Every structure is written in C-alpha cells, then in structure tokens.
Amino acid sequence: MIPAEFEYHKATSIQDAINQLGAHEDSKLLAGGHSLLPMMKLRFAEPPTLIDINGIEELRGIRLEGDTICIGAMTTENELIESEILQQHCPLLVEAARLVADPQVRNRGTIGGDVVHGDPGNDHPAVMLALDATLVLQGPGGERQQPANGFFLGTYWNDLQEHEILVELRVPVIRQGVGHGYSKLKRKTGDYAVAGSPVVVELDGDVCRDIRIALTNVAPMAIRAEAAENVLRGKVIDDALIEQAAAEVIAACDPAEDLRGDIQYKSHMAAEMARRSIRAALQQARG
C-alpha cells in the first residue's frame, strides 16, 4: 500500500505541463489521482515522475459558448454536479457524475482524468460517446480537436498522442426533441459499474431521427452499440423494437469476467441498462 519512489513536479500552465511530459521519460499526469494513486500504491504502476496539473486554472471550469458547453478537463465530478449550466443544458452529465464512485472521490476526481485514464470501468467515456462530444487536445505540436467517437481504442489505450494533454471537453446543449437516459448498475457505493448505459435520442415527431447508445465496462473500452442503434433509428420505437435492440446490445458486449459477474450476466445487465435508458430518453424527448 506504499508506492515506489517517484519524483513530483507541479506544472504551472498547460504549456509547462506539456514541456515537463517531454522532459521526464514515462512521466504521468496527476489529475484527481483516484485511479492512478491506488495503482501506484499496489505497485501495479510505478511511474518515475508525476506531473501535477491541479494548479492549472485554465483547465478548470464550465462555460457556455453558443450551442456548445466547454468543460475544462480538470473540472471535478462535484463541480459537474453543481453546475447550473449542465443542469440546464446537459443534465445527462450531471446524472452520470452523481453515480461516479462516492462523494469523497467526486471531490477530487476529474472528468478529464476519467476520460483519458483508460479503465473500461470509467464512466465518462461512454457518456462522451452518447453526447457526441469533442475532445480538445493540446500537445507539443499545438491544439487539435478529436471526436470522442473513435478516441477510445482499448484498455489503457486511446488516441492521446505523445506528450499530449486533454484540456477541454465540448458537448452540445440539449435541444427540443432530444432526450437522454442514464442507467448504471453497481454492487455498492464506490464500485465501478457492472454495466452502465448512457443513451441520447432525437425524435422527429414519433420517429427516432437519431439515437446513440453507449456502454460502460462491458468491453475493453467504452463502446457504442451501433447495431442496436440501427434497429431503432428511423423507427417509431416500441417495446418489440427495444427488445430487438437489447439483443443487439448483448451481442455487442465483450466484458471481462470478474467478481461483478460472468460474461452472460454483464451482457444481460448492459442490455437492461440500455432498455431503461432508452425508455427514459424517449419519455424525456417526448416532453
């Protein structure tokens, strides 16, 4: 429960952090630390250098720019929960943040850390997929924008380039006719999801114009259940279609067996979470 020896540097700006990442081989960024530090205490991870980005003010805060909400990567879960902008314009993120870990973790844990850490149990990657978010990444070569869709490549594997930092997440404000649902099954407070599913649906009258069904912790990384979405897109969604979609969710799952359950249980739970989220999203979209 005691980490191996490491160096600690406190970054003063985004550019300073990028420089320090370049200067210290195999260094890791320290955000909220609630995934990294336990791994270090168990000596599963032994980074020689930590670069603390908690002091960088420009990485914090939530602002509204037109139809886009810009969220600093170092915004904590509790700041998400308390944000009036999110409560009004993107309640899915508020709902999801409320179910992350426990209150102590939510005081320190950050949305950016959760998105880039790479544990399939992290909650925000699937939420970003469902929201069709854009990630703003900054590295030695400057800033680039990357859709969440396509960013997550595997366990502890994503499209973050060398010495690059996630600085901001951009999500669209919720519009008329758009609804969302969020369901997460966990064994207890503080646990990762057995399965989780954020869903965003856009209705055109009764017809589903578009739907995004994302899944947490039932594959090596957060995924979209695209086959399930295809079942529903362009249709008037009813119970029979939801069951068809649920079957596609089960087919999309590729979870690791652990004490939370075997492959069958986790896949079925993903389907049930998706069912619940689809129903909630539809109800909300219908106003």
Place this chain on the structure above:
Amino acid sequence: MDNAAEVQEREDSIKGVGCSRKRKEDARFVQGTGRYTDDLKLPGMLFADMVRSPYAHARIKSINKEKALALPGVHAVLTADDLKPLNLHWMPTLAGDVQAVLADEKVHFQYQEVAVVIADDRYIAADAIELVEVEYEELDVLVDPHRSMDDDAPILREDLVGKMDGAHSKRVHDNHIFNWQAGEKEATDRVFEQAEITVKQEMYYPRVHPCPMETCGCVASFDKINEHLTVHLTSQAPHVVRTVVSMLSGIPESKIRIVSPDIGGGFGNKVGIYPGYVVSIVASIVLGVPVKWVEDRMENISTTAFARDYHMTGELAADSEGRIKALRVNVLADHGAFDACADPSKFPAGLMHICTGSYDIPVAHLNVDGVYTNKAPGGVAYRCSFRVTEAVYVIERTIDVLAQKLGIDKAEIRRRNFVKAEQFPYQTCLGWELDSGDYHTALEKVLDAVDYEALRKEQQEKRAQGELMGIGLCTFTEIVGAGPSRNCDILGVGMFDSAEIRVHPTGSVMARMGTITQGQGHQTTYAQIIATELGISSDEISIEEGDTDTAPYGLGTYGSRSTPVGGAATAVAARKIRAKAQKIAAHLLEVSENDLEWEVDRFKVKGVPGQEKTMKEVAWAAYNNVPEGMEPGLEAVDYYDPPNFTYPFGIYLCVVDIDKATGETSVRRFYALDDCGTRINPMIIEGQIHGGLTEGFAVAMGQEMPFDEQGNLLGNTLMDYFVPTFVETPHWETDYTVTPSPHHPLGAKGVAESPHVGSIPCFTSAVVDAFAHLDVTHMNMPHSAYRVWQKVHELGLDQHA
C-alpha cells in the same frame, strides 16, 4: 417535592442500569482524539513489513536477503532460519495445532509470511520487501475441502505426516484435523429411519472476514536494561496474549506488559496471536529498540483470521404435523493450512452443538470434520459466539425447508416446535441448559407488529403478477458468555472474567476489568452497573481496561461475553463493596446493619426518617472512621466464573423485493425483536443491534472470500469485499422483550452478536422465500445481485415479452 419524586430524582441523577445515557467514550472519538496502536510513536522506533508468498502451495528453494540488506535504512531481514535457534519459527495456535511464524521450507497459503524486513520507516520497509529474492517451486494446490481427504490429495502439512493423534481426535488422513461429534448417533439414525417426514438440505456458509475498520498491529518495545517487554497491540484478549508471550519467550509474565489501547473494531479478528506480533517482539528483543508492525487492508483480509467456511448438511425428521423428532447435522469445516480456530479448548467446533436452536428436539447428532486446505488459517467467531452463527444458520434454514415440504407456514411450524416458556430451564438433547426464554410471546409480538397475514396476502398477489417478494423469518437462540470453567478454557485458563473496583475517599470510583472494549461502550455500561449497585453517578465512575499491568486478569472481549461475565464480576464486586459500606454505615449511625435499608444512593435506618448515610459519606468514613477490627479502604475484586452461559434470543422478520431484471434485492422491511434480559443501556443496545444487523446484511448479501483453482484469493480489497455504507444499508426497526437470566446477577444476557447471528439466516430465508413457490428450498450466500440473477435466469423469470 414529595418523597417518591425526590427518590426518583436521585435515581435519575445516578444514571444507572436502564438509563439511555450518552456514551462516556464518545467525546474523545468524535473529536478524533482516540489513541490507537498505530498512533503510538516511540523514540527510535523501527517498522516491520512482511515478504509474502505469491503462491498458495510451494516449496521455498532459496531466500536471498542481500539486496534488501544493502538498502540504506534496512536493519534486518529475518526468515524461519533466523527464528529456528530461538525455537520461534513455529508457534502454538489456540486450537492445539502449530502455525509457521515465517514459512519453514514450504508456503501453505497465498500471502503467507515468508520473511520480515525491519527498517527505519515503513516506506523503506515497503521498498525492501521487493528486494528480498525468494525462489519457489510450485506444488499441487488443495483448494476444495471436499478433496482434502482424497487418496490422491496433495499432503499439506509435512510436519504432521504420520502423526495420527490430533489435538481433538484421531486423524484419518494427513489432511484431516479432527472429527468431533455431539449427541446420539444411533438413536438419531433410528428416528430418521422411522420418521413420517424427513428433509435434507446442503448449504455452504462462505469464508468471510470480520474486516474491522482498524487492521491488526502492534508496537513491541523491549527494555534491555530491565529485561522488560511492553507490547501495545490490537488485542481483544490482552491478558491471554501476555500468558502466551511469556510461554513462548520465557520472559516472566511479571516482566511483560501488554496494552490494548483504543481498538477500532475487533469482531473476532483480534483474538489470535499473529506472526506479525511474534516477529515484532523478536526484532525488538534482538535490536533493543521498539518495532511497529501494522497490516494494510489487503494483508488483513488475506491473512489474519477469517470466519466461517462451513459446508453443512441439515436434516430434520418430523411427523406430518411438522413436529420435529430428530435433527442430524454434518459439517465439513475448512480450517485452512493451520488450525488456528479460536474456540474453547474442548470444543473444536465451538458451540456448534447449540444447533437445536429454539426448538424442543428429542434427539440429535452433530458430526464435524475439520480439514486442511491451502488457505489462510483462522476460524474465529465473527461477531458471534464460537460457531453459533453457523449453528443458527443450519437449524433455521432446515426448519424452513421442513415447513416448505409440509406446506406449513414458517411461523406456524416454529410455534409447534418452540421450547415453551414453562419448560425453562430446558435441557437440550446436545447438552446445553437453556436458562430462560419466552419464544411464543416474542414471535406473536413481531407477527402482530408487521401484520404478517397482510404480508402473506400481498405476497400471493405479487406472485400472481409474476413479481418476486420474499418474507424471511428467523427465531434464534444464542449462547453467549463463555463460559463456565468446567467446560470452557483457553490454553488451560478458565474463561472467567474479573473486575476490581476502588471507591475513593470523596466517593468517586475507578474500576478495572479483564475485558477490553472495541466499540461496545464498556466505559459507559460498566459504570452504569456500578452506579446502580453503589448509588454513585456513572459520571463519576471511570473504567479502565486493556493494560495488563493494572487490570485484573481476564479472558477478554469476544463472543458477547463482557456483560454476561465481566458485567457479572462488576456487579458482584460492587456488592462486596456495598456490604462493607453497610457495616460502616451501621457503625456511623450506631445501629445494627440489619436495621439499615438501601435506597438508591444511601443507607437509611428503617422507620427513622432522616437517619441516613449516603454512599459518599460512607466512602469518606472508610478512610478515617471504620468499625474496630475492620481494615480501612473501600475496594473489592471479583473473579466471576459463570454457572452457565446466557441464552439471548430474538425473532427477526425481513421483507424483500427482488428485481428480476438485475437480481438486486431490496430490503423493504427488517423487524428485529431482541431479548437480552435486563437492559443496562437501551441506547447502546440499539446501537449494537444496528451494527450487528448491518454486518449481518453485509455477510448475507455480499461478503465472500473466493479462491481460484491455484488458491489465489480473489477480492481482498474493499472494492470487492462488501462493507456496506449508509446507501446500501436497510432501515432497521427494533423491538424487545425482557426475560432476565435467572443466574446472572443482573439478569443480563449479552446482545452485540444476536443481530449478526439472527439476521443472516433471516436474509437467506427472505431471498429463498421469494422463489419458494417455484420449489426453491435454498440459495447459498452471498445473495448478491449477480447470484440472485443467476437463479432468476435459470428459472426463466427474466424473459421479456
């Protein structure tokens, strides 16, 4: 103010037995000023950390300490070879076996202690253990106890090969520890052969861990000049530790001081002697400086005493009306690699023979086989008297199965079989004398309170709609307060307990007991007992425990024994003081002591208003004006050897709703009626019951220590090991009846473990009841959503339209 009101006011002011006064210890705990073992910092103190085995069964081919010793700040690296010259590489267990202090040639379970590093601080020690190079040769692993006694099972304990005389019985296999039986086998078998109805249910009570908030640890400090050893450690039985340390080290007990400071929960985990304690003591003696060892959470769950791990089969024979004729129980007990169970010496399966429960059962037979496996040693009572949880589980589960087979309601079958109030004291067929009880009254009180008929009607309606609702019932009898020294000892020391009370000249009191509080509130409860006996406010009574230099010898606190044994000693010692005080009062009032009567806090001359002496006045006189021939002072000691155990009981009812889609169980209602006899502090009792119910909920719904086929322990962190928070914990409803113990000086019985013992089978009863209409008779714990869903899925109940 009239006289009665004035007496009542005085009565209230002493805050004695029956008063829900606030806990005296809480001021320091809520302000963060408790003093725990790990808070202790001594000059020059070093830290110990363990090199542990990654394998469950392996031969140690070599250990290379060089790199670790080369790390600056490392003082020593000790292995079994270093302890051998001191004959401390093995140590005796409480169960008559031996346990490796540091692995001697072989490791027998994953995380077993292989070497210890002593370093300047815990950070250096943590680095150094990674530098100790151990070469292992893996051996076949024995995980399943059902395979332990197979012909081709790997032999675990090479030190015991061919030694077929075990501590408790003949051994029939090298992996066999003991066979232990109670009752009459042939008579029981005959009843089963002829019975109208028999039922048989197999069940597994999983290996679980008490998981106290504070892990185990110690600070050993040997004074080389005075040859005096002081050890602060997290022990539920500090006096026994002193005796054991003396026996192991050869240091006289008079030169050993064991101190249990504030303890952050024990629940049985802190009864045993662990390798960490032994190596810290050895290191301190060798190095001449204090040495601290404190477990981390994974070490705690993985290595220091687990509980349960009983594979049980319960059988009942009955007539067609459901009247029980005989009980048969078979147990396969997985004790891990060393038999380190904490039980009274004579009972290798603890008090398992209380398994006839609350029922009038004419004949019974209990058979227990203990076996070795490649798992950590232990087998402690996790918030229960020795193996009582297992006993209550097997009888309560099996009587439910009998009710189900006969189509008799589970409340009704209990009514038909309860020991009746007029039958007490009741001799059970397995040898216990249940001292008191009134089960029928308590059951009806609970059934009325929850409107049982309405619940059953609702369940019918829910079942018709395809919903899963379950009603659990548990009507348990506990056995606590170990115990009478004629049948209870630990390492040959009788299981009495003690109290020493001193009344100071100004009438305040200091009292010390042989027990040790770990959250039970002894500083409050014992003070209340003395307050009532002596008429001195409990505010002015200080209680001290846990320091063997000052407290009288006692067997400690576990198995709900403090109130039944230590509380009895306290009352008896206080009564000795009052008897002396009465003589002094008579002397002061110049009357015969027979002319005096006691009223709350004073002696009054019968029939002469105003002629009286308060206890405080008597206390002053005890130091300057005693009758001729009487020695001065006002103090007393009592070593109390209880004539019998006490038998608290309870009626618990639980209502659950199960989500078919996820398998999640929602505890809608939990009603707990407890009868612990005389209630000393009802608020503390309620707190104990809430705590015990919450721990019972944890065991029933989530706690387990699963192993893979290689003997790797899966789930030894709090991410996996279920410790519920307020979010998960159900709302508890508590109730009580009072049936005083006839033999306890106060009529009190002990209560802390009843809610644990009673709630666990109640939860299983409720979950199984939700499926009972589908011919399900039993489901093994833990009733996690995952496992319950598997039953739902197996039965096809999760089909969507």
